[in-house]
Amino acid sequence: MRKVVILGTGPAGLTAAIYTARANLQPLVVEGNEPGGQLTTTTEVENFPGFPDGVMGPELMDNMRRQAEKFGAEFRRGYATGIDLSARPFRITIDETDVIEAEAVIISTGASAKLLGIPGEKENVGRGVSTCATCDGFFYRGKKVLVIGGGDSAMEEANFLTRFADVTVVHRRSELRASKIMQERARQNPKISWVLNVTPVEVVADERGFRALKVRDNATGEERLLEADGMFVAIGHKPNTDFLKGQLETDELGYIKTVPGTARTAIPGVFACGDVQDSRYRQAITAAGSGCMAALDCERYLEESAAHDWSQTLSR
Structure with a gap:
């Protein structure tokens, strides 16, 4: 049983890991099949605040990961092949075989490049x-x-x-x-x-x-x-949501819907951030910002859940 499991390690997932780790939630971060996300395939990032001379994409992702590890985030290889959001604790299947239980889940699985779909491609x-x-x-x-x-x-x-x-x-x-x-x-x-x-x-x-x-x-x-x-x-991307099997509401393109102004999904305890829910901006800085939102929303949810469970215990 984990308090929070984060799926994905792009700017959104790693920022969520930093914040939840600093909140002493001991997050488990599942790296996915593209550790570090799309920025690991980007050379120089010129528009991420704080780097007036730019920064290499892999370097930025490595720094984020080390920062999360510094505060106690745990990382494991593998990717989510299934998830059961019908009951708590949530059950996440990793690489078809391993099952992890979590009180809360932050989904930051990003999006993958589309192909043209023509013969020979x-x-x-x-x-x-x-x-x-x-x-x-x-x-x-x-x-x-x-x-x-x-x-x-x-x-x-x-x-x-x-x-x-x-x-x-x-x-x-x-x-x-x-x-x-x-x-x-x-x-x-x-x-x-x-x-x-x-x-x-x-x-x-x-x-x-x-x-x-x-x-x-x-x-x-x-x-x-x-x-x-x-x-x-270079014709766009498809959000990596197939493993959800329709358990969360998405838009017509497959991007996860969140409550406006938050990272909350329709299922309490499940949060989404980064490119998996953002079809408009798709920037490293907005992904990182939404990762922060998801972590703070997750922290509040766990606090409220703990308070509710405690009050139920007292009432009995």
């Missing part, structure tokens, strides 16, 4: 198709790559990749969805070219892996090949 991930520029960009030094998407993530990936390669941004609309500052930064980069208003149809590969992306012109219907050495998919 999935089977060539790791063979020229990637969802992480900072992980794989180095392998394309002096080569040509495609970046698929039109949002902030795509612009960030494209700009980063120009350190190594010539980049072509491919987007299914004529207009980009990225913020103005990110668009301007990409537009001004001489190593980025543009193929807009086309729909990706198929990944073309041979025995060595990715060779080209077949696209259809949305205006003419004409299909053509965009030849390159690699392709980076």
Whole structure:
């Protein structure tokens, strides 16, 4: 039995761990299948307060983890494959076999990169198709790559990749969805070219892996090949909520719904923070802030539960 179990170790989960550990709740943090979250695949973080010269993503996550450990948070490898929220204590299944009981649960399992879902894509991930520029960009030094998407993530990936390669941004609309500052930064980069208003149809590969992306012109219907050495998919993320099996209310995209202004879900004692419940901002600093909210809400819940149990004991 644990007072609180935290699922996930991105900025939200680690901030929640720091706060709950300082409150002497001895949290158990389950690291998940991507310890440290998405920031571990980010090079330089320029917009996290307190780092005027920027900080490397993995370094920031490592510092957060060590800070949580300093106050007594316990970490274990593995990821949640199931959870029973129908009764207390809550029962969390880790890696299909281990079961942990908890008085409260903080869900900060984040979101995972989406794929296009076209023929040839999935089977060539790791063979020229990637969802992480900072992980794989180095392998394309002096080569040509495609970046698929039109949002902030795509612009960030494209700009980063120009350190190594010539980049072509491919987007299914004529207009980009990225913020103005990110668009301007990409537009001004001489190593980025543009193929807009086309729909990706198929990944073309041979025995060595990715060779080209077949696209259809949305205006003419004409299909053509965009030849390159690699392709980076940057079209958004899917919240990691499958293990909940519908036990918590989510929006149409699968993001967990919380009571406005709090980290509380519809089930008392269950809290959600970070990208698993935030489809709008998706920033490290907002994730960390929501992790703080979840920890404080969790602490109050446990205090109130203890007070209630004590009052029931007295009444008997």
